[in-house]
Amino acid sequence: MTWLRKNLFSTWYNSLLTVFCLVLLSWMVWGLLNWAIIQAQWTVIGTNLHLFLVGRFPQALYWRVWIVLAIASTFSAITGGVFFGKQLLQKPLIAGYTLIVGLLLVIVPGDVTSRLWLLLIAILLVAGCWLGSRFNQVITPWLSLAWLLSFPLILWLLGGGFGLQPVSTNLWNGLLLTLLMAAVSIVLSFPIGVLLALGRTSHLPLVRWFCIFYIEIVRGLPLIGILFLAQVMLPLFLPTDLRLDRLLRGVAGLVLFSAAYMAENVRGGLQAIPRGQVEAANALGLNTPLVVMLIILPQALRAVIPAIVGQFIGLFKDTSLLSLVGLVELTGIARSILAQPQFLGRYAEVYLFIGLIYWIFCYLMSLASRRLERQFSQ
Structure with missing residues:
Protein backbone atom coordinates (compact mmCIF):
# COMPACT_ATOMS: atom_id res chain seq x y z
CA MET A 1 0.00 0.00 0.00
CA THR A 2 2.87 2.35 0.79
CA TRP A 3 4.44 1.65 -2.61
CA LEU A 4 1.17 2.49 -4.39
CA ARG A 5 0.78 5.73 -2.48
CA LYS A 6 4.40 6.73 -3.13
CA ASN A 7 4.63 5.83 -6.83
CA LEU A 8 1.09 6.05 -8.27
CA PHE A 9 -0.93 8.34 -5.99
CA SER A 10 1.69 10.75 -4.62
CA THR A 11 -0.06 13.88 -5.96
CA TRP A 12 -3.49 14.72 -7.31
CA TYR A 13 -2.31 14.78 -10.95
CA ASN A 14 -0.42 11.48 -10.51
CA SER A 15 -3.59 9.96 -9.10
CA LEU A 16 -5.64 11.31 -12.00
CA LEU A 17 -3.11 9.97 -14.53
CA THR A 18 -3.06 6.57 -12.81
CA VAL A 19 -6.84 6.29 -12.87
CA PHE A 20 -6.94 7.34 -16.53
CA CYS A 21 -4.28 4.75 -17.50
CA LEU A 22 -6.10 2.01 -15.58
CA VAL A 23 -9.38 2.83 -17.31
CA LEU A 24 -7.67 2.91 -20.73
CA LEU A 25 -5.87 -0.41 -20.11
CA SER A 26 -9.07 -2.04 -18.84
CA TRP A 27 -10.95 -0.90 -21.92
CA MET A 28 -8.24 -2.19 -24.25
CA VAL A 29 -7.95 -5.56 -22.46
CA TRP A 30 -11.73 -5.98 -22.40
CA GLY A 31 -11.98 -5.22 -26.12
CA LEU A 32 -9.14 -7.64 -26.93
CA LEU A 33 -10.65 -10.44 -24.84
CA ASN A 34 -14.10 -9.81 -26.32
CA TRP A 35 -12.69 -10.06 -29.84
CA ALA A 36 -10.49 -13.11 -29.08
CA ILE A 37 -13.25 -15.10 -27.36
CA ILE A 38 -16.41 -14.10 -29.25
CA GLN A 39 -15.59 -12.59 -32.64
CA ALA A 40 -12.34 -14.23 -33.76
CA GLN A 41 -12.51 -17.39 -35.87
CA TRP A 42 -9.57 -19.46 -34.66
CA THR A 43 -10.58 -22.37 -36.86
CA VAL A 44 -8.31 -20.83 -39.52
CA ILE A 45 -5.35 -21.77 -37.30
CA GLY A 46 -6.47 -25.28 -36.40
CA THR A 47 -7.49 -26.18 -39.94
CA ASN A 48 -4.24 -24.94 -41.50
CA LEU A 49 -1.79 -25.72 -38.69
CA HIS A 50 0.09 -28.22 -40.85
CA LEU A 51 0.48 -25.56 -43.57
CA PHE A 52 1.86 -23.05 -41.07
CA LEU A 53 4.41 -25.57 -39.82
CA VAL A 54 5.55 -27.56 -42.87
CA GLY A 55 3.65 -26.11 -45.83
CA ARG A 56 3.16 -28.52 -48.73
CA PHE A 57 5.65 -31.10 -47.48
CA PRO A 58 4.13 -34.53 -48.36
CA GLN A 59 1.97 -35.74 -45.51
CA ALA A 60 3.13 -39.33 -45.98
CA LEU A 61 6.68 -38.18 -45.20
CA TYR A 62 5.91 -36.21 -42.04
CA TRP A 63 7.93 -38.77 -40.07
CA ARG A 64 11.07 -37.30 -41.60
CA VAL A 65 10.15 -33.83 -40.32
CA TRP A 66 9.50 -35.28 -36.86
CA ILE A 67 12.95 -36.90 -36.86
CA VAL A 68 14.52 -33.59 -37.90
CA LEU A 69 12.68 -31.84 -35.07
CA ALA A 70 13.82 -34.52 -32.62
CA ILE A 71 17.46 -34.13 -33.71
CA ALA A 72 17.38 -30.32 -33.51
CA SER A 73 15.56 -30.36 -30.16
CA THR A 74 17.99 -32.86 -28.64
CA PHE A 75 21.10 -30.95 -29.71
CA SER A 76 19.54 -27.65 -28.61
CA ALA A 77 18.73 -29.12 -25.19
CA ILE A 78 22.24 -30.55 -24.82
CA THR A 79 23.73 -27.17 -25.79
CA GLY A 80 21.51 -25.42 -23.26
CA GLY A 81 22.54 -27.91 -20.59
CA VAL A 82 26.24 -27.38 -21.36
CA PHE A 83 26.04 -23.58 -21.20
CA PHE A 84 23.45 -23.05 -18.49
CA GLY A 85 23.97 -26.16 -16.38
CA LYS A 86 21.46 -27.13 -13.73
CA GLN A 87 19.61 -23.82 -14.02
CA LEU A 88 17.39 -25.44 -16.66
CA LEU A 89 16.53 -28.35 -14.35
CA GLN A 90 15.11 -26.36 -11.45
CA LYS A 91 11.76 -27.58 -10.16
CA PRO A 92 9.72 -24.46 -11.12
CA LEU A 93 11.04 -24.63 -14.69
CA ILE A 94 10.34 -28.37 -14.96
CA ALA A 95 6.82 -27.85 -13.57
CA GLY A 96 6.10 -25.04 -16.04
CA TYR A 97 7.56 -27.05 -18.89
CA THR A 98 5.40 -30.07 -17.97
CA LEU A 99 2.30 -27.88 -17.85
CA ILE A 100 3.04 -26.38 -21.29
CA VAL A 101 3.64 -29.81 -22.83
CA GLY A 102 0.44 -31.15 -21.31
CA LEU A 103 -1.56 -28.23 -22.70
CA LEU A 104 -0.01 -28.72 -26.15
CA LEU A 105 -0.89 -32.41 -26.12
CA VAL A 106 -4.51 -31.51 -25.35
CA ILE A 107 -4.96 -28.35 -27.44
CA VAL A 108 -2.89 -28.94 -30.57
CA PRO A 109 -4.96 -30.74 -33.21
CA GLY A 110 -3.52 -33.93 -34.64
CA ASP A 111 -3.70 -37.68 -34.68
CA VAL A 112 -2.30 -40.07 -32.09
CA THR A 113 1.00 -40.40 -33.99
CA SER A 114 1.65 -36.65 -33.86
CA ARG A 115 0.91 -36.55 -30.14
CA LEU A 116 3.30 -39.44 -29.50
CA TRP A 117 6.03 -37.69 -31.49
CA LEU A 118 5.42 -34.50 -29.49
CA LEU A 119 5.66 -36.44 -26.22
CA LEU A 120 8.89 -38.10 -27.37
CA ILE A 121 10.43 -34.73 -28.27
CA ALA A 122 9.42 -33.35 -24.86
CA ILE A 123 11.22 -36.27 -23.18
CA LEU A 124 14.28 -35.76 -25.40
CA LEU A 125 14.43 -32.10 -24.38
CA VAL A 126 14.56 -32.98 -20.69
CA ALA A 127 17.05 -35.79 -21.30
CA GLY A 128 19.24 -33.48 -23.41
CA CYS A 129 19.32 -30.81 -20.70
CA TRP A 130 20.27 -33.44 -18.11
CA LEU A 131 23.02 -34.90 -20.31
CA GLY A 132 24.43 -31.47 -21.13
CA SER A 133 24.55 -30.36 -17.49
CA ARG A 134 25.78 -33.71 -16.15
CA PHE A 135 28.52 -34.44 -18.70
CA ASN A 136 29.38 -30.96 -19.91
CA GLN A 137 33.13 -31.50 -19.62
CA VAL A 138 32.94 -34.53 -21.92
CA ILE A 139 30.40 -33.10 -24.39
CA THR A 140 31.79 -29.58 -24.86
CA PRO A 141 34.76 -30.49 -27.13
CA TRP A 142 32.47 -32.48 -29.43
CA LEU A 143 29.43 -30.19 -29.45
CA SER A 144 30.42 -28.05 -32.45
CA LEU A 145 31.31 -31.15 -34.48
CA ALA A 146 27.98 -32.76 -33.60
CA TRP A 147 26.06 -29.69 -34.78
CA LEU A 148 28.16 -29.57 -37.96
CA LEU A 149 27.43 -33.21 -38.74
CA SER A 150 23.73 -32.80 -38.00
CA PHE A 151 23.21 -30.32 -40.85
CA PRO A 152 23.91 -32.82 -43.67
CA LEU A 153 21.73 -35.37 -41.90
CA ILE A 154 18.86 -32.87 -41.61
CA LEU A 155 19.18 -31.83 -45.26
CA TRP A 156 19.22 -35.50 -46.31
CA LEU A 157 16.05 -36.24 -44.32
CA LEU A 158 14.25 -33.24 -45.79
CA GLY A 159 15.45 -33.43 -49.37
CA GLY A 160 15.73 -37.21 -49.74
CA GLY A 161 18.04 -39.07 -52.04
CA PHE A 162 20.46 -41.88 -51.17
CA GLY A 163 17.62 -44.29 -50.51
CA LEU A 164 14.93 -41.79 -49.48
CA GLN A 165 12.18 -40.42 -51.70
CA PRO A 166 13.29 -37.01 -53.06
CA VAL A 167 11.27 -33.98 -51.97
CA SER A 168 11.59 -30.79 -54.04
CA THR A 169 12.61 -27.64 -52.19
CA ASN A 170 9.46 -26.01 -53.63
CA LEU A 171 7.56 -28.10 -51.05
CA TRP A 172 9.64 -26.83 -48.12
Whole structure:
Protein backbone atom coordinates (compact mmCIF):
# COMPACT_ATOMS: atom_id res chain seq x y z
CA MET A 1 0.00 0.00 0.00
CA THR A 2 2.87 2.35 0.79
CA TRP A 3 4.44 1.65 -2.61
CA LEU A 4 1.17 2.49 -4.39
CA ARG A 5 0.78 5.73 -2.48
CA LYS A 6 4.40 6.73 -3.13
CA ASN A 7 4.63 5.83 -6.83
CA LEU A 8 1.09 6.05 -8.27
CA PHE A 9 -0.93 8.34 -5.99
CA SER A 10 1.69 10.75 -4.62
CA THR A 11 -0.06 13.88 -5.96
CA TRP A 12 -3.49 14.72 -7.31
CA TYR A 13 -2.31 14.78 -10.95
CA ASN A 14 -0.42 11.48 -10.51
CA SER A 15 -3.59 9.96 -9.10
CA LEU A 16 -5.64 11.31 -12.00
CA LEU A 17 -3.11 9.97 -14.53
CA THR A 18 -3.06 6.57 -12.81
CA VAL A 19 -6.84 6.29 -12.87
CA PHE A 20 -6.94 7.34 -16.53
CA CYS A 21 -4.28 4.75 -17.50
CA LEU A 22 -6.10 2.01 -15.58
CA VAL A 23 -9.38 2.83 -17.31
CA LEU A 24 -7.67 2.91 -20.73
CA LEU A 25 -5.87 -0.41 -20.11
CA SER A 26 -9.07 -2.04 -18.84
CA TRP A 27 -10.95 -0.90 -21.92
CA MET A 28 -8.24 -2.19 -24.25
CA VAL A 29 -7.95 -5.56 -22.46
CA TRP A 30 -11.73 -5.98 -22.40
CA GLY A 31 -11.98 -5.22 -26.12
CA LEU A 32 -9.14 -7.64 -26.93
CA LEU A 33 -10.65 -10.44 -24.84
CA ASN A 34 -14.10 -9.81 -26.32
CA TRP A 35 -12.69 -10.06 -29.84
CA ALA A 36 -10.49 -13.11 -29.08
CA ILE A 37 -13.25 -15.10 -27.36
CA ILE A 38 -16.41 -14.10 -29.25
CA GLN A 39 -15.59 -12.59 -32.64
CA ALA A 40 -12.34 -14.23 -33.76
CA GLN A 41 -12.51 -17.39 -35.87
CA TRP A 42 -9.57 -19.46 -34.66
CA THR A 43 -10.58 -22.37 -36.86
CA VAL A 44 -8.31 -20.83 -39.52
CA ILE A 45 -5.35 -21.77 -37.30
CA GLY A 46 -6.47 -25.28 -36.40
CA THR A 47 -7.49 -26.18 -39.94
CA ASN A 48 -4.24 -24.94 -41.50
CA LEU A 49 -1.79 -25.72 -38.69
CA HIS A 50 0.09 -28.22 -40.85
CA LEU A 51 0.48 -25.56 -43.57
CA PHE A 52 1.86 -23.05 -41.07
CA LEU A 53 4.41 -25.57 -39.82
CA VAL A 54 5.55 -27.56 -42.87
CA GLY A 55 3.65 -26.11 -45.83
CA ARG A 56 3.16 -28.52 -48.73
CA PHE A 57 5.65 -31.10 -47.48
CA PRO A 58 4.13 -34.53 -48.36
CA GLN A 59 1.97 -35.74 -45.51
CA ALA A 60 3.13 -39.33 -45.98
CA LEU A 61 6.68 -38.18 -45.20
CA TYR A 62 5.91 -36.21 -42.04
CA TRP A 63 7.93 -38.77 -40.07
CA ARG A 64 11.07 -37.30 -41.60
CA VAL A 65 10.15 -33.83 -40.32
CA TRP A 66 9.50 -35.28 -36.86
CA ILE A 67 12.95 -36.90 -36.86
CA VAL A 68 14.52 -33.59 -37.90
CA LEU A 69 12.68 -31.84 -35.07
CA ALA A 70 13.82 -34.52 -32.62
CA ILE A 71 17.46 -34.13 -33.71
CA ALA A 72 17.38 -30.32 -33.51
CA SER A 73 15.56 -30.36 -30.16
CA THR A 74 17.99 -32.86 -28.64
CA PHE A 75 21.10 -30.95 -29.71
CA SER A 76 19.54 -27.65 -28.61
CA ALA A 77 18.73 -29.12 -25.19
CA ILE A 78 22.24 -30.55 -24.82
CA THR A 79 23.73 -27.17 -25.79
CA GLY A 80 21.51 -25.42 -23.26
CA GLY A 81 22.54 -27.91 -20.59
CA VAL A 82 26.24 -27.38 -21.36
CA PHE A 83 26.04 -23.58 -21.20
CA PHE A 84 23.45 -23.05 -18.49
CA GLY A 85 23.97 -26.16 -16.38
CA LYS A 86 21.46 -27.13 -13.73
CA GLN A 87 19.61 -23.82 -14.02
CA LEU A 88 17.39 -25.44 -16.66
CA LEU A 89 16.53 -28.35 -14.35
CA GLN A 90 15.11 -26.36 -11.45
CA LYS A 91 11.76 -27.58 -10.16
CA PRO A 92 9.72 -24.46 -11.12
CA LEU A 93 11.04 -24.63 -14.69
CA ILE A 94 10.34 -28.37 -14.96
CA ALA A 95 6.82 -27.85 -13.57
CA GLY A 96 6.10 -25.04 -16.04
CA TYR A 97 7.56 -27.05 -18.89
CA THR A 98 5.40 -30.07 -17.97
CA LEU A 99 2.30 -27.88 -17.85
CA ILE A 100 3.04 -26.38 -21.29
CA VAL A 101 3.64 -29.81 -22.83
CA GLY A 102 0.44 -31.15 -21.31
CA LEU A 103 -1.56 -28.23 -22.70
CA LEU A 104 -0.01 -28.72 -26.15
CA LEU A 105 -0.89 -32.41 -26.12
CA VAL A 106 -4.51 -31.51 -25.35
CA ILE A 107 -4.96 -28.35 -27.44
CA VAL A 108 -2.89 -28.94 -30.57
CA PRO A 109 -4.96 -30.74 -33.21
CA GLY A 110 -3.52 -33.93 -34.64
CA ASP A 111 -3.70 -37.68 -34.68
CA VAL A 112 -2.30 -40.07 -32.09
CA THR A 113 1.00 -40.40 -33.99
CA SER A 114 1.65 -36.65 -33.86
CA ARG A 115 0.91 -36.55 -30.14
CA LEU A 116 3.30 -39.44 -29.50
CA TRP A 117 6.03 -37.69 -31.49
CA LEU A 118 5.42 -34.50 -29.49
CA LEU A 119 5.66 -36.44 -26.22
CA LEU A 120 8.89 -38.10 -27.37
CA ILE A 121 10.43 -34.73 -28.27
CA ALA A 122 9.42 -33.35 -24.86
CA ILE A 123 11.22 -36.27 -23.18
CA LEU A 124 14.28 -35.76 -25.40
CA LEU A 125 14.43 -32.10 -24.38
CA VAL A 126 14.56 -32.98 -20.69
CA ALA A 127 17.05 -35.79 -21.30
CA GLY A 128 19.24 -33.48 -23.41
CA CYS A 129 19.32 -30.81 -20.70
CA TRP A 130 20.27 -33.44 -18.11
CA LEU A 131 23.02 -34.90 -20.31
CA GLY A 132 24.43 -31.47 -21.13
CA SER A 133 24.55 -30.36 -17.49
CA ARG A 134 25.78 -33.71 -16.15
CA PHE A 135 28.52 -34.44 -18.70
CA ASN A 136 29.38 -30.96 -19.91
CA GLN A 137 33.13 -31.50 -19.62
CA VAL A 138 32.94 -34.53 -21.92
CA ILE A 139 30.40 -33.10 -24.39
CA THR A 140 31.79 -29.58 -24.86
CA PRO A 141 34.76 -30.49 -27.13
CA TRP A 142 32.47 -32.48 -29.43
CA LEU A 143 29.43 -30.19 -29.45
CA SER A 144 30.42 -28.05 -32.45
CA LEU A 145 31.31 -31.15 -34.48
CA ALA A 146 27.98 -32.76 -33.60
CA TRP A 147 26.06 -29.69 -34.78
CA LEU A 148 28.16 -29.57 -37.96
CA LEU A 149 27.43 -33.21 -38.74
CA SER A 150 23.73 -32.80 -38.00
CA PHE A 151 23.21 -30.32 -40.85
CA PRO A 152 23.91 -32.82 -43.67
CA LEU A 153 21.73 -35.37 -41.90
CA ILE A 154 18.86 -32.87 -41.61
CA LEU A 155 19.18 -31.83 -45.26
CA TRP A 156 19.22 -35.50 -46.31
CA LEU A 157 16.05 -36.24 -44.32
CA LEU A 158 14.25 -33.24 -45.79
CA GLY A 159 15.45 -33.43 -49.37
CA GLY A 160 15.73 -37.21 -49.74
CA GLY A 161 18.04 -39.07 -52.04
CA PHE A 162 20.46 -41.88 -51.17
CA GLY A 163 17.62 -44.29 -50.51
CA LEU A 164 14.93 -41.79 -49.48
CA GLN A 165 12.18 -40.42 -51.70
CA PRO A 166 13.29 -37.01 -53.06
CA VAL A 167 11.27 -33.98 -51.97
CA SER A 168 11.59 -30.79 -54.04
CA THR A 169 12.61 -27.64 -52.19
CA ASN A 170 9.46 -26.01 -53.63
CA LEU A 171 7.56 -28.10 -51.05
CA TRP A 172 9.64 -26.83 -48.12
CA ASN A 173 7.33 -24.12 -46.82
CA GLY A 174 6.09 -22.47 -43.65
CA LEU A 175 7.93 -22.47 -40.36
CA LEU A 176 10.13 -25.32 -41.58
CA LEU A 177 11.64 -23.13 -44.31
CA THR A 178 11.90 -20.10 -42.00
CA LEU A 179 13.90 -21.99 -39.38
CA LEU A 180 16.08 -23.73 -41.96
CA MET A 181 16.94 -20.51 -43.81
CA ALA A 182 17.60 -18.62 -40.58
CA ALA A 183 19.80 -21.37 -39.11
CA VAL A 184 21.89 -21.85 -42.24
CA SER A 185 22.27 -18.09 -42.78
CA ILE A 186 23.33 -17.52 -39.16
CA VAL A 187 25.87 -20.34 -39.25
CA LEU A 188 27.41 -19.08 -42.51
CA SER A 189 27.27 -15.33 -41.92
CA PHE A 190 28.96 -15.42 -38.50
CA PRO A 191 32.41 -16.67 -39.60
CA ILE A 192 32.29 -14.55 -42.77
CA GLY A 193 31.49 -11.48 -40.67
CA VAL A 194 34.36 -12.24 -38.30
CA LEU A 195 36.78 -12.57 -41.24
CA LEU A 196 35.54 -9.30 -42.73
CA ALA A 197 36.00 -7.54 -39.39
CA LEU A 198 39.54 -8.87 -39.07
CA GLY A 199 40.21 -7.90 -42.69
CA ARG A 200 38.97 -4.37 -42.10
CA THR A 201 41.46 -3.96 -39.25
CA SER A 202 44.29 -5.60 -41.20
CA HIS A 203 47.54 -3.80 -42.01
CA LEU A 204 47.48 -5.16 -45.58
CA PRO A 205 46.03 -2.35 -47.76
CA LEU A 206 44.51 -4.65 -50.38
CA VAL A 207 42.70 -6.81 -47.80
CA ARG A 208 41.59 -3.81 -45.73
CA TRP A 209 40.20 -1.80 -48.65
CA PHE A 210 38.43 -4.84 -50.14
CA CYS A 211 36.67 -5.49 -46.82
CA ILE A 212 35.78 -1.81 -46.40
CA PHE A 213 34.44 -1.66 -49.94
CA TYR A 214 32.30 -4.77 -49.46
CA ILE A 215 30.93 -3.75 -46.06
CA GLU A 216 30.02 -0.21 -47.07
CA ILE A 217 28.45 -1.27 -50.38
CA VAL A 218 26.28 -3.98 -48.80
CA ARG A 219 25.25 -1.82 -45.84
CA GLY A 220 24.11 0.83 -48.30
CA LEU A 221 21.69 -1.53 -50.07
CA PRO A 222 18.29 -2.75 -48.82
CA LEU A 223 17.95 -6.46 -48.11
CA ILE A 224 15.12 -6.89 -50.59
CA GLY A 225 17.37 -5.52 -53.33
CA ILE A 226 20.12 -7.98 -52.44
CA LEU A 227 17.63 -10.85 -52.44
CA PHE A 228 16.44 -9.90 -55.92
CA LEU A 229 20.04 -9.61 -57.10
CA ALA A 230 20.80 -13.05 -55.67
CA GLN A 231 17.79 -14.55 -57.45
CA VAL A 232 18.31 -12.81 -60.80
CA MET A 233 21.95 -11.77 -61.11
CA LEU A 234 23.82 -14.55 -59.30
CA PRO A 235 23.09 -17.21 -61.98
CA LEU A 236 24.65 -14.88 -64.60
CA PHE A 237 28.05 -15.18 -62.89
CA LEU A 238 27.94 -18.99 -62.81
CA PRO A 239 28.61 -21.48 -65.63
CA THR A 240 25.60 -22.15 -67.84
CA ASP A 241 25.49 -25.80 -66.82
CA LEU A 242 25.37 -24.89 -63.09
CA ARG A 243 21.91 -23.99 -61.84
CA LEU A 244 21.55 -22.94 -58.22
CA ASP A 245 18.32 -23.78 -56.45
CA ARG A 246 16.13 -20.82 -55.44
CA LEU A 247 16.62 -21.79 -51.81
CA LEU A 248 20.42 -21.61 -52.17
CA ARG A 249 20.14 -18.24 -53.86
CA GLY A 250 17.99 -17.00 -50.99
CA VAL A 251 20.57 -18.21 -48.48
CA ALA A 252 23.31 -16.47 -50.47
CA GLY A 253 21.43 -13.16 -50.33
CA LEU A 254 20.82 -13.40 -46.58
CA VAL A 255 24.41 -14.40 -45.85
CA LEU A 256 25.94 -11.63 -47.99
CA PHE A 257 23.72 -9.04 -46.31
CA SER A 258 24.08 -10.24 -42.72
CA ALA A 259 27.85 -10.75 -42.93
CA ALA A 260 28.43 -7.04 -43.56
CA TYR A 261 26.48 -5.99 -40.45
CA MET A 262 28.07 -8.80 -38.42
CA ALA A 263 31.50 -7.50 -39.43
CA GLU A 264 30.74 -4.05 -38.00
CA ASN A 265 29.46 -5.57 -34.75
CA VAL A 266 32.61 -7.64 -34.36
CA ARG A 267 34.81 -4.67 -35.30
CA GLY A 268 33.33 -2.76 -32.40
CA GLY A 269 34.46 -5.55 -30.08
CA LEU A 270 37.93 -5.60 -31.64
CA GLN A 271 38.36 -1.88 -31.02
CA ALA A 272 37.47 -2.39 -27.35
CA ILE A 273 40.54 -4.58 -26.75
CA PRO A 274 43.44 -2.58 -25.24
CA ARG A 275 46.52 -2.40 -27.42
CA GLY A 276 48.64 -3.45 -24.47
CA GLN A 277 47.23 -7.00 -24.54
CA VAL A 278 48.40 -7.48 -28.11
CA GLU A 279 51.83 -6.13 -27.27
CA ALA A 280 52.05 -8.42 -24.22
CA ALA A 281 51.10 -11.44 -26.34
CA ASN A 282 53.76 -10.52 -28.92
CA ALA A 283 56.30 -10.17 -26.13
CA LEU A 284 55.51 -13.74 -25.04
CA GLY A 285 56.36 -14.96 -28.52
CA LEU A 286 52.86 -15.63 -29.85
CA ASN A 287 52.46 -15.20 -33.60
CA THR A 288 49.62 -13.20 -35.15
CA PRO A 289 47.13 -16.09 -35.69
CA LEU A 290 47.53 -17.24 -32.06
CA VAL A 291 47.15 -13.68 -30.78
CA VAL A 292 43.91 -13.30 -32.72
CA MET A 293 42.46 -16.71 -31.80
CA LEU A 294 43.51 -16.85 -28.14
CA ILE A 295 43.66 -13.22 -27.00
CA ILE A 296 41.66 -10.86 -29.19
CA LEU A 297 38.63 -12.73 -30.56
CA PRO A 298 37.40 -14.33 -27.29
CA GLN A 299 37.32 -10.95 -25.55
CA ALA A 300 35.93 -9.09 -28.57
CA LEU A 301 33.09 -11.55 -29.14
CA ARG A 302 32.19 -11.57 -25.45
CA ALA A 303 31.96 -7.78 -25.46
CA VAL A 304 29.50 -7.69 -28.37
CA ILE A 305 27.23 -10.65 -27.50
CA PRO A 306 24.12 -8.38 -27.37
CA ALA A 307 24.89 -6.87 -30.78
CA ILE A 308 25.59 -10.29 -32.34
CA VAL A 309 22.40 -11.83 -30.97
CA GLY A 310 20.49 -8.74 -32.06
CA GLN A 311 21.82 -9.31 -35.57
CA PHE A 312 20.73 -12.97 -35.38
CA ILE A 313 17.24 -11.89 -34.29
CA GLY A 314 17.06 -9.38 -37.13
CA LEU A 315 18.18 -12.05 -39.60
CA PHE A 316 15.50 -14.44 -38.34
CA LYS A 317 12.82 -11.81 -38.88
CA ASP A 318 14.28 -10.79 -42.25
CA THR A 319 13.47 -14.25 -43.61
CA SER A 320 9.92 -12.94 -44.01
CA LEU A 321 11.17 -11.02 -47.08
CA LEU A 322 11.90 -14.30 -48.85
CA SER A 323 8.22 -14.55 -49.74
CA LEU A 324 8.76 -11.61 -52.14
CA VAL A 325 11.26 -13.65 -54.19
CA GLY A 326 9.15 -16.80 -54.52
CA LEU A 327 10.09 -18.70 -51.35
CA VAL A 328 6.96 -19.58 -49.39
CA GLU A 329 8.16 -19.28 -45.79
CA LEU A 330 5.95 -18.50 -42.79
CA THR A 331 4.71 -15.13 -44.03
CA GLY A 332 4.24 -16.43 -47.57
CA ILE A 333 2.22 -19.44 -46.43
CA ALA A 334 0.08 -17.07 -44.34
CA ARG A 335 -0.84 -15.14 -47.49
CA SER A 336 -1.77 -18.35 -49.30
CA ILE A 337 -3.98 -19.39 -46.36
CA LEU A 338 -5.73 -16.01 -46.42
CA ALA A 339 -6.52 -16.64 -50.09
CA GLN A 340 -8.70 -19.63 -49.16
CA PRO A 341 -12.37 -18.75 -49.81
CA GLN A 342 -13.60 -19.82 -46.37
CA PHE A 343 -10.99 -17.69 -44.57
CA LEU A 344 -11.07 -14.46 -46.56
CA GLY A 345 -10.51 -11.44 -44.34
CA ARG A 346 -9.12 -13.40 -41.34
CA TYR A 347 -6.00 -11.22 -41.31
CA ALA A 348 -5.95 -10.55 -37.55
CA GLU A 349 -6.06 -14.21 -36.50
CA VAL A 350 -3.44 -15.35 -39.01
CA TYR A 351 -0.96 -12.54 -38.47
CA LEU A 352 -1.35 -12.66 -34.69
CA PHE A 353 -0.49 -16.36 -34.82
CA ILE A 354 2.63 -15.97 -36.95
CA GLY A 355 3.59 -12.90 -34.91
CA LEU A 356 3.43 -15.07 -31.79
CA ILE A 357 5.70 -17.64 -33.45
CA TYR A 358 8.26 -14.97 -34.39
CA TRP A 359 8.13 -13.53 -30.87
CA ILE A 360 8.70 -16.92 -29.20
CA PHE A 361 11.85 -17.67 -31.19
CA CYS A 362 13.20 -14.13 -30.88
CA TYR A 363 12.57 -14.12 -27.13
CA LEU A 364 14.35 -17.47 -26.74
CA MET A 365 17.40 -16.06 -28.55
CA SER A 366 17.31 -12.94 -26.37
CA LEU A 367 17.01 -15.07 -23.23
CA ALA A 368 19.99 -17.19 -24.30
CA SER A 369 21.97 -13.99 -24.93
CA ARG A 370 21.31 -12.69 -21.42
CA ARG A 371 22.26 -16.03 -19.91
CA LEU A 372 25.53 -16.09 -21.85
CA GLU A 373 26.35 -12.54 -20.77
CA ARG A 374 25.70 -13.43 -17.14
CA GLN A 375 27.78 -16.60 -17.36
CA PHE A 376 30.76 -14.97 -19.09
CA SER A 377 30.76 -12.04 -16.67
CA GLN A 378 31.27 -14.32 -13.65
